[in-house]
Amino acid sequence: MRAFVLALALLAAAPCATAGVQWTDTATLAESNAAWGRLARLPDGRWLAVTTRFHGKATPSTLTISLGDARGRQWQELSSVAEAGRNIDNGELIVLPGGRILLGMRSLVEGKSYRLNVHASDDGGRxxxxxxxxxxxxxxxxxxxxxxxxxxxxxxxxxxxSVLYADETLADGDPSYNQVVSQRLSRDGGASWGAKSVLVKQAGGGKLRPGMPVMSRMQDGRYLLVFEICGDDPQCPVSTKASDDGVAWPDGLGTPLADQRCGPQLTTTTRGTVFVTSCQNEVTFSDDNGAHWQRVAPPAWPGGFRHSWPAIYQLGEDEIGVVNGTPGGGVKIRIGTF
Structure with missing residues (x-):
């Protein structure tokens, strides 16, 4: 841990030249008692962020919405979302074409009730x-x-x-799937959802746990899906699949992706470069629609594998930001030029 903190201090002190990315700035979403940061850009160019906030064992977790400037450097808390008596986490934001903002989440009473709920805002997240x-x-x-x-x-x-999610509800079926990657579609802006499709599963059922799916449309028009596969390896190696339309996907467990393990996230930049990160805390990129991958060195956040649940976004024409949980319970964004 001491080495990890020292490495962060060195990164904060001076820019670092890398193979493809130069890490320059760090922005703070939350100082403590927080995790799981995710972003979405507003129509006016500013950013929204959602982070999970923890309030002690006796009080359920909540989601905090923060408003950031167009460069993703300065943030202020805007609103909070709670569900009475339920722990909420895994916040996810999207801004629809008409400007409405959706906030997805997992909401649970452990051992009694598990839901994926959607809340909506028509006033910029307030x-x-x-x-x-x-x-x-x-x-x-x-x-x-x-x-x-x-x-x-x-x-x-x-x-x-489209909404993708990790799904354990088929574990009591015949065959039994410990966990699968599922998808549902909405044609009315998230007010209702169509039938479930299973995109990734272990053939014939079994103990493998494909999950934590994220997809992005690449420059060639196809969609790239990244997901973890837990069960045999506790660090959950990452695989990929590609689809022409984001709905019909090839069978099987996909193609392994080197240098990434557990909780992958990806983004496609306006130049067509695809960036991926994960709890391995490496950043890899592809300039040929996922055919070949290279590793950025050093990564945005040093320290190796850790359940920090990072995410990656294009912040500007030539900038990416890696959102990550930090030691001590903060959530920060490491910003780099590519």
Whole structure:
């Protein structure tokens, strides 16, 4: 831990030349008692962020919405979302074409109720109202491994709104799938959701746990999906799949992606470069639509594998930001020029 903190201090002191990225600035979303930061750009160019906030064992967690400037450097808290008696986490933001903002989350009463809920804001994130439930399990029979987790939105080219998530609700079926990657589509801006499609599963069922899916549309028009596969390896190696439309995907467990493990996140820049990060705390990139990958050295956040749940975004024409949980319970953004 001491070496990790020292490395962060050295990074903060001076820019670092890298293979493809020069890390320059650090911005703070939360100082403590926080985790899981995710961003979305507003129509006026500014940013919204969601972070999970923890208030002690007796009080359920909440989600805090923060407003940032167009460069992602300065942030101020804007609003908070809670669900009475329920722990909420895995916040995910998307700004729809009409300007409405959706906030997805996992919401649970452990062992009793698991839901993926959506709240909506029509005033830039200042106020929120419940909109819909994507999926749920209200009869887990005391089990902690029958939930639905980590919803991620993507606006598809045909106008449909996609949500991907990790899904344990097929674990009691025949065959039994410990966990799968599921998708639902909405044609009414998230007010209702279509039937579930399973995008990644272990053939014939079993103990493998594909999950934490995220996809991005690449420059060639296809969609790239990244996801972890837990079960055999506790550090959960990452694989990829590609789809022409973001809905029909090839069978199987995909193609392994080097240098990434657990909780992958990705973004495609306006130049076409695809960047990926994960709890391995490396950054890799592809300039040929995922055919070949290179590793950025040094990474945005040194220290190796850690359950810090990073995410990556294009902040400006030539800038990316890696959002990450930090030692001590803060959430920060490491910004670099590519």
């Amino acid at each position: 106020t929120w109202r419940f909109l819909s439930t994507i999926d749920r399990n209200e009869d887990p029979r005391g089990r902690k491994d029958r939930g639905v987790w980590e919803p991620v939105f993507t606006q598809l080219a045909d106008g449909a709104l």
